[in-house]
Amino acid sequence: MFPTFTLRYARLPSRFFERFDPVPVPSPTLVAFNRPLAEELGFDLEAFDESLATELFSGNRLPEGVEPLAMAYAGHQFGNFVPRLGDGRAVLLGEVTDRKGRVRDIQLKGGGRTPFSRGGDGRAPLGPVLREYLVSEAMHAMGIPATRALAAVTTGERVMRRVPEPGAVLTRVAASHIRVGTFQYFAARGDVDGLRALADHVMERHYPELADTEHLNRPEGERYLALLEAIQKRQARLIAKWMGVGFIHGVMNTDNMTVSGETIDFGPCAFMESYDPRTVFSSIDEGGRYAYGNQPGIGQWNLARLAETLLPLIDEDQEQAIARATQLLESYSAHFEAEKHWVMRAKLGLAREEEGDGELIDSLLEAMQTGRADFTLTFRQLSDVAASPESEPALLELFERPEVMQAWLGQWRERLTRESVGLDAIAARMRESNPRYIPRNHRVQEALEAADRGDFAPFETLRQILARPFDDQPGREEYSLPAAPTERVFRTFCGT
Incomplete structure (x- = not known):
């Protein structure tokens, strides 16, 4: 049933x-x-056996040819460095090559207490497993690179x-599970050979253009x-x-x-x-370090930590290495x-770039x-307004102060006149960039609470809706609406 596994990561040095x-x-x-996803990965679905699949996806039985492992890594957690983290409850079975020739990791999350568990139980609760399933698949459907969920x-x-x-146990699929923290693990030990082996592996797997003869x-x-x-980049x-x-990653x-x-x-x-x-x-982000608006800056901060690990490989002269890495990070x-402007211009129906777009x-x-x-509904309603000015009242109803939006609409309409296509084409283009359905927090919470009671119907309904986030889905309009005051979810929690 499973496709053939390869063991690329397992063939790296044993200290990995x-x-x-x-x-x-x-x-x-x-x-x-x-x-x-199983079809994409090359599973033999004609030979699919649910009882066998259950044993395999739970970890009770191993697919042929795997050598399961827990990956070593370190990491900064809320700014504090921990030199040894690693997979505390995740088990990498190996890699498969999908039907498009892409190498993909297959990992069980919740597979038990590993040598990296640090006192944890190595297990996963059902709620976080289903949350990851719903959100990761929704992200994929919206065109955002994400790990995928194969089974729960x-x-x-x-x-x-x-x-x-x-x-519960989640079967997760990824291009790989190598993190910035993986590099930090070897840097913290002064293991330059390990860093070089890891960097070469990453280039071969994810950036083959850097592993060609010219480079x-x-x-x-x-x-x-x-x-x-x-x-x-x-x-x-x-x-x-x-x-x-x-x-908001959290x-x-x-x-x-x-x-x-x-x-x-x-x-x-x-x-x-x-x-x-x-x-x-996030219930654990008490200081707002990872708030929505802080994410771009945190991305750069994380990249600076990656750059620190690569300094011995960039130049033997540390001052020169720092100068070269710093110059790059400043870009x-x-x-x-x-x-960001490319993403937002698409959301506003702007194909050409002008100086005042920012x-x-x-x-x-x-x-x-x-x-x-509401963030999602504002952009989706704008898609309707582009083609149909009579849709404007529905847009303005989203605002507690509609006059601030009315002033902006005039500027936007004037800007659309300089696009090379008509308003109907602009509206259609906008609907491809602005989802109607996202994993709204209260809907996800409803599905998880029902699943805890043994009722998976709300989860399955939400999964089907989120698989087509850009489509109008008659009869399901309520899933596009924000939470009522009594339904709002103010805190989300880790599964560890």
Whole structure:
């Protein structure tokens, strides 16, 4: 049933990981299976056997040819460096090559206490597993790079967090699970050979253009500086895409930032409703370090920590290495602003670039903050207004102070006159960039609470809706609406 596994990471030096077999669970039940993703990965779905799949996705049985392991990494957690973290409850089975020729990790999350668990139980509660399933798949459907959810299995046991909760295992798929913190693990030990092996592995896997003959003939330091630049550009693009849908990661520690440019770890994440860059949901982010508006700056901070690990590879002269890395990092803001403007221009229906577009974007966000307007609905209603001016009252109803939006609309309409296509085409283009449906916090919470009671119907309904975020879905309009005052979710929690 499973495709053929390869063991690229397992063939790296043994200090990169700890061998670890998943700990069996007492009574697994398959509650979600992502058939389109399985098809993409090369699964033999004609031979699909649910009982066998349940055993495999729970970790009770291992696919042929795997050598399970827990990956070693370190990381800055809320600014404080921890030199040894690692996979405390995740087990990398290996890699498969999908039908498009892409190498993908397959990992079990919640597979039991590993050598990196640091006293934890190594298990995962059902709620966070289903949250990650819903949000990661929604992100993918919105065109935002993210790890994927292949399956969710309940374990038949309860795990203790704030209260006892049903246990579960998530099967997660990623371009890789290598993080900034993976580099920090070797840097903290002064292991330059380990850093070089890791960097070369990352170039071969994620940035093959840096591993071609032309780059191999360049001085070594230039190759590793080019790697830092490539990772920086992907991260700037990723965070700009987050900002474009109001996504708040919630825990942007360096061990939660992949070098592949995918979103990873969806514990306390959430989507903003009323626009406010200070918005925080994570219960553990008491100081607002990872608030919505801080995410671009935190991305640069994390990249600076990555740059520190690469200094011995960039130049033997540390001062020279610092100068070269610093110069590169200073270009991050320009990369991010360019990516942000590309995302936001698309949301406003602007295909061509003009000098005043940045001010137009910023003034809209100011109007939304002043009017406490819902982020997602504002942009979606703008898509309707572009083609149909009579839709304007519905847009203005989203604002506590509609006059601030009315003033902005005149500027926007004047700007649209300089586009090369008509308003109907602009509106259609906008609908491809502005989702109608996002994983609204209260809807996710409803689905998780029902699942805790053994009712997975709300989860399945929400999963189907979020698979088509840009489509109008008649009869499901209520799922596009923000929470009523009594439904609002103010805090989200990690699953550890």
